[in-house]
Structures are given as C-alpha cells and as structure tokens.
Amino acid sequence: MSSPGQRAYILTRHWRDTRNGVDLELWLATEEGPRCVLVTGQTAVAFARESQVAEVEAAIRNDGAFELKPLPLKTLGQEPVVGLYGQSYRAMLRLEKRLSERAVHLHEADIRPTDRFLMERFITASVTIEAGESDDHAVIVNPRIKASEAYRPTLRVVSLDIETSAMGELYSVALEGCGQRQVYMLGAPPEGPAADLDFALTYCADRPAMILALNAWFREHDPDAIIGWNLVQFDLRLLQACADQHGLVLALGRSGKPIDWRAHGRREGYVFASIPGRLAIDGIEALRSAMWSFPSFSLESVAQTLLGEGKDVDDPYHRMDEIERRFREDKPALARYNLVDCELVTRIFAKTGLLDFVLERANATGLPADQSGGSIAAFSHHYLPRMHREGYIAPNIGSSHGESYPGGFVMESRPGIYDSVLVLDYKSLYPSIIRTFLVDPIGLAEGVLEADESKTVPGPNGTRFSRTKHCLPGIITQLWASRDKAKREGNQALSQAFKLLMNAFVGVLGASGGRFFDPRLASAVTLRGHEVMRTTRKLVEEEGYEAIYGDTDSIFIWLGRAHDEREAMAVAEHLVGRINQWWKESLAATYGVDNFLEIEFDTHYKRFFMPTIRGSELGSKKRYAGLVEEEDGSEELVFRGLETVRSDWTPLAQRFQRELYGRIFRREPYAEFVKDYVRQLQSGAFDDLLVYRKRLRGKLASYDRTTPPQVRAARQADEHNARLGRPLQYQNGGWISYVMTLGGPEPVEARLGSIDHEHYLTNQLEPIADAILAPLGDSLAALTNQQSELF
Known part of the structure; x- marks a missing residue:
C-alpha cells in the first residue's frame, strides 16, 4: 500500500485504450523509490457546437x-x-478526423488524456498520492492524486554516449552514473595483458549482444534520468535503429518497456522519445531552454567554455579518423574517449544546474520534465481548466486567423561615444501589462458584450476587457508570486523557469499556429508597451536627461557628464521613484486599475558606444557596447549584437574588437595597437584566427540561385569527403568552417590555397575599427597609411 500523503514527482506520463476506457500510467519518483500509478477507466473528452450536434449524432449513431x-x-x-465523451481516445481522434472532413470541428479533441487529467486537477509535476490499491509495492492503482507543494526528488542519473563508424555503425556505448562507469565495446578483447583501467570495459561479440547488455544494465541499475549530448536525435535513435535491424527490443524503460517514439508535427525529421519511468534530457536543448548561449553547442566547445577542458582529440576534422584508428588498434583508448564524453556531460549538467532547471520548469509549466519548448502547451495547461470554470471551452490549434501585430517598441538611437549611461528596465513588462490592463481572451470576449463601459478596461484599437471575468491576469499573478517566493528562497532555477513561462505567454497570444492566436490580444500588450516606453522617455526628459535609445522594456539614459557609481545610483534611484509613482497615480486616475508596472535600475555604463548602421549615419538598433564597473572595482566590457558575440565573425575580428574597444573606453592609446595588429595579420601570425563558422540553413542542393561563401566551401568539403570515401557531411545543412584564400572560400579540412590576408583586413578589421574610430575623427586606413600626409 502507498503510505498516506506520499510525496512524489511525475517523471513520465502515458495512456492506453482498454475495453473499460482509457488507462493512465504515471511513473513517479518518491522518497521510497520509483512508483507506477495506474488510473483506470478514464473517458476521452471533446466538445461540439450545438449548431452541429445533428452531424455529430449521425456520425456516432x-x-x-x-x-x-x-x-x-x-x-x-x-x-x-x-460535451462528447468516448471510451477510446484513438476512436475520438478518428471521429474528429472524419467530422473535420465535413467541416464539423470538435474542440479540444487533441488534448491527450494524461494532460487533461493533470491540468483539470491543477497538477504540474509535484503531487501527493493517497490510498489506492498496490499489487507489488510498485504499482498503485487508482489512488487519490492532488497537486502539492513542490517536492524535489533526488534522481538517479546516468550519462549515455555512443561512438560509431563514419557510416553510423555502432562501435561502443558508455554509461556514467548510478555509481557505475561502464563501456560496452564491439569486438573481441585485444591480445596480451588486460589494460589497467579505472572503469569497467565489457567486450561484446556483436551488436545484438551490445543491445542486450545495455537492456540488462538499465534493469539492474534503474536510473530515473538519462542525460546526454544530442541524446534523443542521435544516440537513442541510432541505438533504436540498431535494435530494429537485429529484431530486438531496445528496452530502456522501466519494467522492460520500449521507447515510445513520436514524430514532431512541424519539425521535419525531429522526434520525441518517451521512455516509461525515465527522463531523457538532452544537454543542448536544456541549455538553450535555460537561455544559455554559446558560439557553438558542440560538446567540445561548451566543455571548453564552461569547464576549461575538452576531449583528448580536439581536431574535429580528423576526429572520425582517430575513432576508426582506435577501434582497429586500441579499443581501450576508444572506450576511455567514449567515457570522457559522458563525464563531460555530467559535469556540464552539474556546473549549470541543468537538472534542477528542467525539474523546476516542469513544476512551473505542467509539461513533462524532458520536453523542451512547448510554451503553447504550457499556456493551455494553465488556462484551459480555468476557462472551463468560467464557462468557456478553448479554440482548436490553428483555428484562429488574423493580421500580424506590432512587435516591441524600439526607439531611434543616437549614435556616439558617451560617458555615464544609465539603463532602466521594466520588470517583466508584458506580464505586468496583462495584470494591469486585464488583457485576456475571456476578458475580451466578455468585454465586447458589456454595454456598460465602466465595467471594462479600454485597450488599443477599440478593444475592451472585462474587469470581473478573466483568467490570464490571475495566472500571471500566481506565477509572479511563485517566482518571488523562489527568489526569496534562493531557488534560481525555479525563478528562471517562472520568468521564462510568464514572458512566453504574450508570444502565445501572437503565435499564428497557436490555440489562442488573436492579433487583438497581442496588440493590446505590445501597443501598450509602446505607450509605456514613450511615456517613460517623456518623464526622463522632464527630469533634464536625454534618452539615447530604448528597446521593448529598457531605456538608455545619458547623464550628460561622467558620474561615479555613487552619483549614478542616486540619479537612478530618483528616476525609478519618479516614474513608478507617476504610473501608480496616473493609472488609478485614468483607468481605475492597480498598477503593476515597475521600472528598476539595470546597469550604469561608465562609457557607452552606440554605433551607426553600417554605411549610414543613422543609429543602429539592438547593437551597442559599454564599460561597467563591478562591485569589487574591476571593469567589464559588455557587448550586445556586435561582432564579438556573433558566431559568423572570425576570432581575429572578435579579439580585435574587444581589445580596441577596451582601450578606447579606458582612454588608453590605441594607434600602435591597431598598427601592430594589422602587421601581424599580414605576416601570417594570426592565421589560426581566420576561420569563419557559418550555418547552412537549407539543403546544399537548394542553393541554386545564389552561392554564398559557406555554400561554396561546403560543396568543396563534400567533394573532398567523396574522394576519401567518407560520408557526405553537408548535403542536409549544418555548420561549415572555412577560410578565405586567394582562390576564394575553402573548407578548413581541405584547404589548398594561400590565405587572402587583404580580405580579412578589409572585411573584418576595417568595419570594426571604423565604427568606433569615426566618432573620434579617425579610421583604420589613416592609422595604417604608410605615406605621411603633406597637408
């Protein structure tokens, strides 16, 4: 029996049709170990318009x-x-498809039974289970399940990685976690004395033996979560293909269950992998979801950035050759190489707190912990049960249409180099607007009907929102309070999860493929944001300061002269108090609403540079740099949107920009630095910094009208691969590294020509230098001109 009030965390969720209805299977992590909850006899639910009941009745007669x-x-x-109720969810989907062919549309038929069960009970991930029948202390049948205060399980985690041949044939599988360091290697052990290893190395006669050994490992060590790098789209897919090829079941799930594969509806070739009882968390997707950014998300690059170390074979163009050599000649060395990948992933997860983040995200969104993205689904999870209680049902995905809506406010910038620029920004501006002005789908539906305008809040473009009947402002308020609580408790992962969720909700209202797409709703937020930012600029100027730039929720204020940190903070405090008080008084008087708009101090730049648009005198947008003084007195350079933080500029340009801007911001001499840098470029001293790394966004064959440099390089690279009998690497896109030679772009792995140093001077260094030197009356050409000026 389950103990009363047992705390648990939902790992995975599954459903299946039975003779007696829909059964739900929830795998939970508890303090007593993994548990499986079975909820039987559920009903599939959908809704039909009364005007189309006759057609539905005819279809189910x-x-x-x-x-x-x-x-x-x-x-x-x-x-x-x-309401339409069915004993089989698959039958409901088939009925929905038949009816849609006759222009009869069922509503909410796409909500999976597990998702509906949880959302209608306001359950996200942490639950309490009570009573229920248990057949073997692991499966609990029909318990009472309710949402609970967030329970955080301690998960058993394994990092998995595979190595393959150039043709994608499985060579080895490494596992690190659950107290184990294990590698399964294809082939016979080498002759002679066994290698002295600090991990277990098991040789398998063939690939079926490797699959069976892997299944056995998971049965014995029973991890709650599998982590990896490109885990689902590469490692697990290849293991599944290997098992299928040999007529075996890849039984990585609990109770020996297979992976449930599902294709992504809109991303070609992308799949989801649901493993009963175990999370499958890909490091790349998790980092992106947590808003980490790297020039490259390769394991080598991320490990070098975060850990300061990488793998022992660091040349990506010869890595496959080295793997092949080790497989032939030194299998223990290949096993160690394989295991290092696992260990790097484990350490990256630990360094970044990724596991905490994905668990907290599930508690915030209601989506499975190993599902990345899904802001539309998260919105539905929170909104649908509340709208049902208000007497409404949801639209279907893609059923709403309309024109585009305005984006965030971007102020015209004033280019130049400035002393003392303050940045103030609004705390979660768009969620604040929703709370303040009661922007909401139901609120709009009710506001349109309300004859008494005093019972509504006016919005842009003639919209009106009910003051009394709405859901989204309440959801935002609840999430906001939860985020504040997480921040007070020092739970950064949960705070970040709530912040990302709230900010995503406005995008959901403006997502044309979404369930709640309505340009009126999205515009009610973004246009109000424009009004907020214009008013903020006016208030700043009334205080005698100049706004030189603004972007969505941030305003950049020039203080007119250099201020030390104490002086700058005093100005910031005054402006913040003035602006927030104005909103409180103005909104109460004008709209009769409580104000949730709150501007706060963000940054003081001791020196700040706003460039022009290249080839123009107009100020740029979303591109700037500045010098910030830290609390300990140290200084930090900050770049936004400039070459230093863009992956399509070379390391040569990025290093040059950081050094040059730092010298200018600190008022240090820069002329000799620029001259010496150019000399070293032209002498070949910087040849290892000249690699471009760009992405092919389409298939190689699709570039028929234009041939940008990266495409030319990719075609040459695959011609080179073909000559060597290797698989072609770039036919379906991907990242290509190349250099510019006197003969044009050439891939790094097959370069034959001499470097075109003049190209890098003209196209990399000169644009960066001239952007910041022009306000100083200088240029790279003037600094490097060998002929003395006569006049």
Whole structure:
C-alpha cells in the first residue's frame, strides 16, 4: 500500500485504450523509490457546437462508445457547446478526423488524456498520492492524486554516449552514473595483458549482444534520468535503429518497456522519445531552454567554455579518423574517449544546474520534465481548466486567423561615444501589462458584450476587457508570486523557469499556429508597451536627461557628464521613484486599475558606444557596447549584437574588437595597437584566427540561385569527403568552417590555397575599427597609411 500523503514527482506520463476506457500510467519518483500509478477507466473528452450536434449524432449513431451530454459551456464566440465523451481516445481522434472532413470541428479533441487529467486537477509535476490499491509495492492503482507543494526528488542519473563508424555503425556505448562507469565495446578483447583501467570495459561479440547488455544494465541499475549530448536525435535513435535491424527490443524503460517514439508535427525529421519511468534530457536543448548561449553547442566547445577542458582529440576534422584508428588498434583508448564524453556531460549538467532547471520548469509549466519548448502547451495547461470554470471551452490549434501585430517598441538611437549611461528596465513588462490592463481572451470576449463601459478596461484599437471575468491576469499573478517566493528562497532555477513561462505567454497570444492566436490580444500588450516606453522617455526628459535609445522594456539614459557609481545610483534611484509613482497615480486616475508596472535600475555604463548602421549615419538598433564597473572595482566590457558575440565573425575580428574597444573606453592609446595588429595579420601570425563558422540553413542542393561563401566551401568539403570515401557531411545543412584564400572560400579540412590576408583586413578589421574610430575623427586606413600626409 502507498503510505498516506506520499510525496512524489511525475517523471513520465502515458495512456492506453482498454475495453473499460482509457488507462493512465504515471511513473513517479518518491522518497521510497520509483512508483507506477495506474488510473483506470478514464473517458476521452471533446466538445461540439450545438449548431452541429445533428452531424455529430449521425456520425456516432449505433456506436455505444460515445455519448453526448448538455453542458453550460460556450466558445469564445458565444456559441453553446455540448460535451462528447468516448471510451477510446484513438476512436475520438478518428471521429474528429472524419467530422473535420465535413467541416464539423470538435474542440479540444487533441488534448491527450494524461494532460487533461493533470491540468483539470491543477497538477504540474509535484503531487501527493493517497490510498489506492498496490499489487507489488510498485504499482498503485487508482489512488487519490492532488497537486502539492513542490517536492524535489533526488534522481538517479546516468550519462549515455555512443561512438560509431563514419557510416553510423555502432562501435561502443558508455554509461556514467548510478555509481557505475561502464563501456560496452564491439569486438573481441585485444591480445596480451588486460589494460589497467579505472572503469569497467565489457567486450561484446556483436551488436545484438551490445543491445542486450545495455537492456540488462538499465534493469539492474534503474536510473530515473538519462542525460546526454544530442541524446534523443542521435544516440537513442541510432541505438533504436540498431535494435530494429537485429529484431530486438531496445528496452530502456522501466519494467522492460520500449521507447515510445513520436514524430514532431512541424519539425521535419525531429522526434520525441518517451521512455516509461525515465527522463531523457538532452544537454543542448536544456541549455538553450535555460537561455544559455554559446558560439557553438558542440560538446567540445561548451566543455571548453564552461569547464576549461575538452576531449583528448580536439581536431574535429580528423576526429572520425582517430575513432576508426582506435577501434582497429586500441579499443581501450576508444572506450576511455567514449567515457570522457559522458563525464563531460555530467559535469556540464552539474556546473549549470541543468537538472534542477528542467525539474523546476516542469513544476512551473505542467509539461513533462524532458520536453523542451512547448510554451503553447504550457499556456493551455494553465488556462484551459480555468476557462472551463468560467464557462468557456478553448479554440482548436490553428483555428484562429488574423493580421500580424506590432512587435516591441524600439526607439531611434543616437549614435556616439558617451560617458555615464544609465539603463532602466521594466520588470517583466508584458506580464505586468496583462495584470494591469486585464488583457485576456475571456476578458475580451466578455468585454465586447458589456454595454456598460465602466465595467471594462479600454485597450488599443477599440478593444475592451472585462474587469470581473478573466483568467490570464490571475495566472500571471500566481506565477509572479511563485517566482518571488523562489527568489526569496534562493531557488534560481525555479525563478528562471517562472520568468521564462510568464514572458512566453504574450508570444502565445501572437503565435499564428497557436490555440489562442488573436492579433487583438497581442496588440493590446505590445501597443501598450509602446505607450509605456514613450511615456517613460517623456518623464526622463522632464527630469533634464536625454534618452539615447530604448528597446521593448529598457531605456538608455545619458547623464550628460561622467558620474561615479555613487552619483549614478542616486540619479537612478530618483528616476525609478519618479516614474513608478507617476504610473501608480496616473493609472488609478485614468483607468481605475492597480498598477503593476515597475521600472528598476539595470546597469550604469561608465562609457557607452552606440554605433551607426553600417554605411549610414543613422543609429543602429539592438547593437551597442559599454564599460561597467563591478562591485569589487574591476571593469567589464559588455557587448550586445556586435561582432564579438556573433558566431559568423572570425576570432581575429572578435579579439580585435574587444581589445580596441577596451582601450578606447579606458582612454588608453590605441594607434600602435591597431598598427601592430594589422602587421601581424599580414605576416601570417594570426592565421589560426581566420576561420569563419557559418550555418547552412537549407539543403546544399537548394542553393541554386545564389552561392554564398559557406555554400561554396561546403560543396568543396563534400567533394573532398567523396574522394576519401567518407560520408557526405553537408548535403542536409549544418555548420561549415572555412577560410578565405586567394582562390576564394575553402573548407578548413581541405584547404589548398594561400590565405587572402587583404580580405580579412578589409572585411573584418576595417568595419570594426571604423565604427568606433569615426566618432573620434579617425579610421583604420589613416592609422595604417604608410605615406605621411603633406597637408
């Protein structure tokens, strides 16, 4: 039996149709170990418009598996609906498809039974389970399940990585975690004395033996989560293909269950892998979801950036050759190389707190912990149960249409080099606007009907929102309070998860493929944001300062002269107090609403540079640099949108920009540095810094009208690969590294020509130098001109 009030965390969720209805299977992590909860006899649910009931009745006539029931619900368009209940979810989907072919649309039929069960109970990830029948202390049948205060399990985690041949044939599988360091290697052990290893190395006669050994490892050591690098799209897919090829089951799930594969609806070739009882967390996707950014998300690059170390074979162009050599000649060395990948992934997860983040994200969103993205699904998880209680049902995905809506406010910038620039920004501006002005799908539906305008809050473009009936402002308020609580408790991962979720909700209202797409709603937020920022600029100017730039929720204020940190903070405090008080008084008087807009201090730049648009005198947008003084008195250079933080500029340009800007910001001499840098470039001293790394966004064959440098280089690289009998690397896109030679772009792995140093001087160094030297009346050409000026 389950102990009363047992705390648990939902790892995975699954459903299946049975003779007696839909059964739900939830795998939980508890303090007593993994548990499986089985909820039986559930009903598939959808809704139909009353005006189309006759067509639905005709479609289900003589089918006892479906039942229509009257309900006090309606669409956002005010059409009454009836409930449609079925014993089989798959049958419901088939019915939905048949009816849609006759222009009869069921609502919410796409909500999976597990998702509906959890959302209607306001459950995200942490739960309490009570009572229920247990057959073997692991499976609990029909317990009471309710949302609980966030329970954080201590998970057993394994890092998995594979090595393959150039043709994608499995060579080895490494596992690190659960107290184990294990490698399974294809082939016979080498002759002679066994190598002295600090990990277990098991040789397998063939690939079926490797799959069976892997299945056995998971049964014995029973991890809660599998982590890796490109884990699902490469490692697990290749293991699955290997198992399929040999007629075996890749049984990595608990109770020996296979992986449940599902194709992504909109990303060609992308798949989801649901492993019963175990999370499958890819490091690349998790880092991106947590807003980490790297020039390259290769394991080598991320490990070097975060850990200061990488793998022992660091040349990506000969890595496959080295793997092949080790497989032939030194299998223990290949095993160690394989295991190092696992260990690097484990350390990256630990360094970044990724596991904490994905667990907290699930508690915030209600989505599976190993599912990245999904802001539309997260919105639905929070919104649907609340809108049902307000008497409404949700639109279908893609059913709404409309024109585009304005984006965030971007102020015209004033280019130049400045002393003392303050940046103030609004705390979660768009969620604050939703809370303040009651922007909401139901609020809009009700506001349109309300004859008494005093009972509504006016919005842009003639919209009106009900003051009393709405859901989204309350959801934002709840999430906001949860985030504040997480921040007070020092739970950075949970705070970040709540912040990302709240900020994503506005995008959901403006997502044309989403369930709640409505340009009126998105515009009610973004246009109000424009008004907020214009008003903020006006208030700043009334205080005698100049706003030189603004972007969405941030305003950049020039203080007119150099200020030390104490002086700058005093100005910031005054402006913050003035602006926040103005909003409180103005919104109460004008709209009769509580103000949730809050501007706060962000940064003081001791020196700040706003460039022009290249080839123009107009100020740029979303591109700037500055010098910040830290609390300990040290200084830090900050770049936004400039070459230093863009992966398509060479290391030569990035290093040059950091050094040059630092000298100018600190008022240090720069002329000799520029001259020496150019001399070293032309002498070949910087040849290892000249590599471009760019992405091919389409298939190589699709570039038929234009041939940019990266495409030319990729074609040469694959011609080189073909000559060596290697697999072609770039036919379906990917990242290519190349240099510019006197003969044009050439891939690094097959360069034949001499470096075109003049290209790098003209196209890399000169644009960077001239951007910041022009306000100083200088240029790279003037500094490097060998002929003395006569006049």
